[in-house]
Amino acid sequence: MAVRVVVAGNTREETEAWRCRFARVVPGIEFMAWGDDDTGPDADYAIVWKPPREFFPRQPGLKAVFNLGAGVDSLMAMPGLPPDLPVVRLEDAGMARQMVQYVLHGLAEVSRGFDQYAAHQRAGRWAPLEGIAYHEWPVGVMGLGMLGSEVAQAIAQAGYPVAGWSRSQRQIAGVDTFSGEEGLEQLLARTRVLVNILPLTPDTENLLNHRNLAKLLPGAYVINVARGAHVVDEDLLALIDAGHLQGALLDVFRHEPLPADHPYWRHPRVRVTPHVAAATLEDETVKQIAQKIQALERGQAITGVVARGRGY
Ligand code: NAP
Numbered sequence: 643m644a645v646r647v648v649v650a651g652n653t654r655e656e657t658e659a660w661r662c663r664f665a666r667v668v669p670g671i672e673f674m675a676w677g678d679d680d681t682g683p684d685a686d687y688a689i690v691w692k693p694p695r696e697f698f699p700r701q702p703g704l705k706a707v708f709n710l711g712a713g714v715d716s717l718m719a720m721p722g723l724p725p726d727l728p729v730v731r732l733e734d735a736g737m738a739r740q741m742v743q744y745v746l747h748g749l750a751e752v753s754r755g756f757d758q759y760a761a762h763q764r765a766g767r768w769a770p771l772e773g774i775a776y777h778e779w780p781v782g783v784m785g786l787g788m789l790g791s792e793v794a795q796a797i798a799q800a801g802y803p804v805a806g807w808s809r810s811q812r813q814i815a816g817v818d819t820f821s822g823e824e825g826l827e828q829l830l831a832r833t834r835v836l837v838n839i840l841p842l843t844p845d846t847e848n849l850l851n852h853r854n855l856a857k858l859l860p861g862a863y864v865i866n867v868a869r870g871a872h873v874v875d876e877d878l879l880a881l882i883d884a885g886h887l888q889g890a891l892l893d894v895f896r897h898e899p900l901p902a903d904h905p906y907w908r909h910p911r912v913r914v915t916p917h918v919a920a921a922t923l924e925d926e927t928v929k930q931i932a933q934k935i936q937a938l939e940r941g942q943a944i945t946g947v948v949a950r951g952r953g954y
């Protein structure tokens with residue numbers, strides 16, 4: 643019997659678009675769009691991004707669910723998700739190079755003074771700043787997984803001193819690595835530009851709070867490309883307004899879209915982008931998930947399965 647895969651995106655249009663992409667390039671597998679009349683309860687696999695609440699109770703036969711993103715926080719929080727259903731996240735799939743580009747852009751903006759040149763241009767002012775002293779811009783990367791390890795290495799290659807922090811101790815060429823609670827203290831104390839690429843779990847929620855952000859070097863800058871709930875917004879804003887932090891580049895927010903009245907929108911030292919640091923790319927994503935479904939059907943093990951106890 644043909645393998646049946648149900649696709650459920652955030653909207654009807656998204657669902658159909660992903661279903662078509664998979665159906666176009668993967669032979670021998672039937673791809674159904676969640677919500678169609680003929681979507682029975684007998685799918686073998688699911689491919690989802692923020693599916694509706696009733697999704698899992700109505701798909702009791704799933705062998706695995708594939709997340710159309712790297713972060714599985716919203717999926718793990720779904721009440722109907724069966725506790726023993728394997729959850730598979732995207733592994734890079736073209737996101738690392740986007741993340742590298744985004745972070746290097748933010749880092750260059752603050753360390754080379756491009757933000758100041760934008761203000762100078764508005765004032766019609768020709769005013770070269772002093773050349774950069776790279777050793778004065780130590781960077782700290784929180785999260786050294788698929789994306790964070792690539793970002794940390796790219797920062798090192800760009801000539802900045804870089805340290806990284808993860809749950810288990812990692813070895814990455816050109817990067818000073820730390821782990822655990824003590825390691826976090828050490829990382830924060832030496833960091834002028836903090837880059838957050840952690841997964842959102844009960845252990846990492848609200849980690850960027852007043853206590854931790856206050857440990858950064860004076861005049862530090864925060865780049866958050868992970869999840870909004872890592873940051874205590876009031877604490878970040880208070881430390882910027884008090885002058886301890888120079889500012890922040892934020893791609894992700896506790897509530898998305900960022901509410902129209904949120905102070906981030908109008909704060910002169912906060913840059914906002916609409917959760918675009920690393921998009922889910924079609925070709926890489928379809929290829930990666932299709933190969934994993936085919937491997938599972940052959941009885942082979944796959945990578946990228948979320949450890950439920952850890953939450954990522
Ligand atoms: P990953 O491969 O799972 O890596 C996670 C890293 O965080 C690992 O190094 C892990 O440590 C570390 N970590 C987890 N919990 C920790 C804790 N309690 N203390 C210290 N370190 C901890 O994840 P990824 O693929 O790099 O993605 C990271 C996150 O980026 C995603 O979860 C998602 O939220 C976000 N993201 C955002 C966008 C965007 O467009 N803004 C796009 C894609 C992803 P170990 O190495 O010891 O396991």
Ligand code: GLV
Pocket residue numbers: 710711712713714920922
């Ligand atoms: C996007 O935020 C992702 O987790 O892939």
